[in-house]
Amino acid sequence: MSFTLAIVGRPNVGKSTLFNRLVGKRLALVDDTPGVTRDLREGAAKLGDIRFTVIDTAGLENVTDDSLPGRMRRLTERAVEMVDICLFLIDARVGVTPADEIFADILRKRAHHVILAANKAEGRAGEAGVLDAYALGLGEPIALSAEHGEGLDELYHVLRPLAAGFAERAEAEAPETDLPVAEGSEFDNTGSTMGEGEEEAADWVPTLKRPLQVAVIGRPNAGKSTLINAILGEDRLLTGPEAGITRDAISLPVTWQGTPMRVFDTAGMRRKSRVQEKLEKLSVADALRAVKFAEVVVVLLDAAIPFETQDLRIADLAEDEGRAVVIAVNKWDIEEDRQEKLKALLQQFERALPQLRGAPLITVSAKTGRGLDRLHDAIVQAHAIWNRRVGTARLNQWLAAMTEAHPPPAPGGRRIKMRYITQARTRPPGFVIMCSNPKELPKAYERYLINGLRESFDMPGTPIRIFLRSQAEANPYRNRRKSQPSRLKKHLRPDRG
Numbered sequence: 001m002s003f004t005l006a007i008v009g010r011p012n013v014g015k016s017t018l019f020n021r022l023v024g025k026r027l028a029l030v031d032d033t034p035g036v037t038r039d040l041r042e043g044a045a046k047l048g049d050i051r052f053t054v055i056d057t058a059g060l061e062n063v064t065d066d067s068l069p070g071r072m073r074r075l076t077e078r079a080v081e082m083v084d085i086c087l088f089l090i091d092a093r094v095g096v097t098p099a100d101e102i103f104a105d106i107l108r109k110r111a112h113h114v115i116l117a118a119n120k121a122e123g124r125a126g127e128a129g130v131l132d133a134y135a136l137g138l139g140e141p142i143a144l145s146a147e148h149g150e151g152l153d154e155l156y157h158v159l160r161p162l163a164a165g166f167a168e169r170a171e172a173e174a175p176e177t178d179l180p181v182a183e184g185s186e187f188d189n190t191g192s193t194m195g196e197g198e199e200e201a202a203d204w205v206p207t208l209k210r211p212l213q214v215a216v217i218g219r220p221n222a223g224k225s226t227l228i229n230a231i232l233g234e235d236r237l238l239t240g241p242e243a244g245i246t247r248d249a250i251s252l253p254v255t256w257q258g259t260p261m262r263v264f265d266t267a268g269m270r271r272k273s274r275v276q277e278k279l280e281k282l283s284v285a286d287a288l289r290a291v292k293f294a295e296v297v298v299v300l301l302d303a304a305i306p307f308e309t310q311d312l313r314i315a316d317l318a319e320d321e322g323r324a325v326v327i328a329v330n331k332w333d334i335e336e337d338r339q340e341k342l343k344a345l346l347q348q349f350e351r352a353l354p355q356l357r358g359a360p361l362i363t364v365s366a367k368t369g370r371g372l373d374r375l376h377d378a379i380v381q382a383h384a385i386w387n388r389r390v391g392t393a394r395l396n397q398w399l400a401a402m403t404e405a406h407p408p409p410a411p412g413g414r415r416i417k418m419r420y421i422t423q424a425r426t427r428p429p430g431f432v433i434m435c436s437n438p439k440e441l442p443k444a445y446e447r448y449l450i451n452g453l454r455e456s457f458d459m460p461g462t463p464i465r466i467f468l469r470s471q472a473e474a475n476p477y478r479n480r481r482k483s484q485p486s487r488l489k490k491h492l493r494p495d496r497g
Contacts, residue, residue, distance in 0.1 A: 002050075002051065002163055002166040003084040003085060003162070003163060004052065004053045004054075004055060004082070004083040004084050004085070005045070005052055005053070005054050005084065005085045005086070005159075006054075006055040006057055006080060006085070006086050006087070007019055007057060007087045008080060008087070008103070009059065009088060009089035009090060009103070009119075010059055010060055010091070010097065010099055010100065010103070011058075011059025011060075012059065012091075013089045013090060013091045013119055013120075014089060014091070014119040014147070015056055015057065015059070015089055017146040017147055018089065018119065018144070019041070019043060019054055019056035021149060021152070022043070022045035022046070023043035023044060023045050023046075023054060024046065025043075041055065041056040042054070042251075042252075043055075043056070047152060047155065047156050047159065048156045048160075050156065050160060050163045052159075052163065052166075055083060060099070060103045080107065080110050081110050081111075083111075083112075084112055084113065084162075085111075085113040085114075085159075085162060086107055086112075086113065086114050086115070087115045088103070088104065088107055088115065088116050088136075088138060089118075089119050090116075090117075090129065090136075091118075091119060091120055092118035092119060092121040092125075092126030092127075092128075092133075092143065093120050093125050094129065095129040095132045096132045096133060096135060100136065104136040104138055108137070108138070114138050114139075115139075115142065115155070115158055115159075116133055116136060116138040116139055116140075117142040117143075117144045117151070117155065118130045118142070118144065119144045119145065119146055120144075120146075121143035121144055121145055121151065122147075122148055122150055142154050206259055206261065206383075207260055208255075211260040211261050211262045212259060212261045212262070212295060212296065212379070212380075212383055213261075213293055213295045213296070214261050214263045214264065214295070214296045214379060215263075215266060215290045215291050215293070215294035215296075215297050215298070215323075216263065216265060216266060216298045216300055217297060217300070217314055217318070218299060218300035218301065218302075218311070218314060219308065221302070222300045222330055223300060223302070223330040223331060223366045224265055225265050226366040226367060227300060227328070227366035228265050229366075230366050230372060231256055231372065232254055251263070251265075251290075257373070257376050259376065261379075264293070264294060266290050291317065291321055292321060295324065295386065295427070296324045296325075296379050296382050296386070297321075297323045297326070298326045298328050298375070298379065299315045299318060299325060299326070299328070300328050300330050301327065301328065301329045302329075302330060302331055303329050303331045303332050303335055303363070304334075306329055306348065307348045307349070312352055312353065315353055316353070316355070319355055319356055319463050322427075322463045322465070323428075324382040324383055324385065324428070324461070324462050324463075325356055325359050325382070325461060325462075325463075326359065326375070326378045326379055326382050326461075327349065327356075327362070328361075328362050328363075328364050329345060329361065329362070329363045329364065330366050331365065332363040332364060332365045332370065332371065333365035333367060333368050338363075342363065345363075349361055355463075357461070358454055358460025358461045359382070360381070360382065360460075362374050362375045382461060382462065385462045386426070386427055386428055386462050387426050387427055388426065388429055388458075388459055388462075389423060389426055389429075390423050390429075390457050392422045392423070394457075395422060395423065395431070396420065396421055398421075398453075398457075399418055399420075399421045402448075402452050406445075406448060408435075408441065408445055409440075409441075409442060409445065411437070412440075414436075414437070416435055416436055416438075416441055417436045418435045419434045419436075420434040421433045421434070424467065425465075428462055428465060429453075429459060429463075429464050430464075430465040430466075430467065431464070431466050432467045432468075432469055433449075433466060433467070433468050433469070434469050435468055435469075436470060437470070438470050439468075441468060446468075450464045450466060
């Protein structure tokens, strides 16, 4: 990406709609309600042959106190100073407002490059607003319609000369990469050792091109955004005492203690019966989408009220999706009797989430940064276990020992026979077992096998899938009738007389 462009403007002028149009996907939530966007959302944009990073920002409001709108404004102003180009959007149907004039003055002082655009300019209703925009003193305005895609060619011609200069800058500042490896070196150019037959294992190591995907989920006001800010080392996400500040699922790239990651901040998930507003439903759906994109899910609990019913549902959701799970208990700095509290937490965890037995439980303080190093190690370890592969020979030795210690049941007097096991997949680990009468095997015996896999092959906490198959299902000829001797063969038989 040659440059960064931030879309700024008052609430409800169409910033998120234009953002979605430029990235070619519906990444940002869009609703008629003003103030839907609160955090900064980044996306890879393409306009003709120009590629750049576009940032959707919160609506600028004329508020400077410590309220939520005031904090949103400060976050947007910081983005204005960081990016290369600001695309200042006004509503062509409303015209220039006093707030637009105030923000135009801010952009003149702080922004490096400003492009003025009048959105919602389709038809005659927006003509007057486009003409009014000249009074802001930011140059000739571009008439846009983000909803219908009109005016993007004009935006392209304005961006093109600027993009050429930024491309030269990016080429000059780019670090030297893909250096040739010296002959006889045992390392590849990613820095990892490569052995025969280990191509797949090398792909599982997080790189800048394929970072480890981590989603932080939990109930509202558990401290998800504060935790991610602590990981980033800056106040990148909007935080505060109000519950439900985060609405979009924001993904942020970070190299955390040497590990390339993409961390998803998500909206707090309340019980389904309490989610009534359309906007909150969209936010929860966005959070669920983030879980599906993640590899490791950090379920963040509040130390004051851990393992509430909703916490258990959220953790169960991550396990159902087959993601590696790490339990993090936040606000540990305000706990007094920590040893007793930790003992109680471990007991609650084992009793309430038996399907995640052995998953790491880490106590952290997003406010002070305490415990973040242990959280990092737990995420990396959970990802490694999620990718673990076990050899077939070891698995079959294990299966023989497990069935000898506790034989399978014998429904109807015929004992189920476990004949063969192999690992069919990873991410999460999945195993196929060939047996007789798989439909008759009780769930309790499946849990016995899953717990045995966890303990024997060091796979605590990760979801494990077992698929039972019968040998009859594996036989492609089971439904074919036995071939009958033809009449010709019957007549060709030699006479016995």
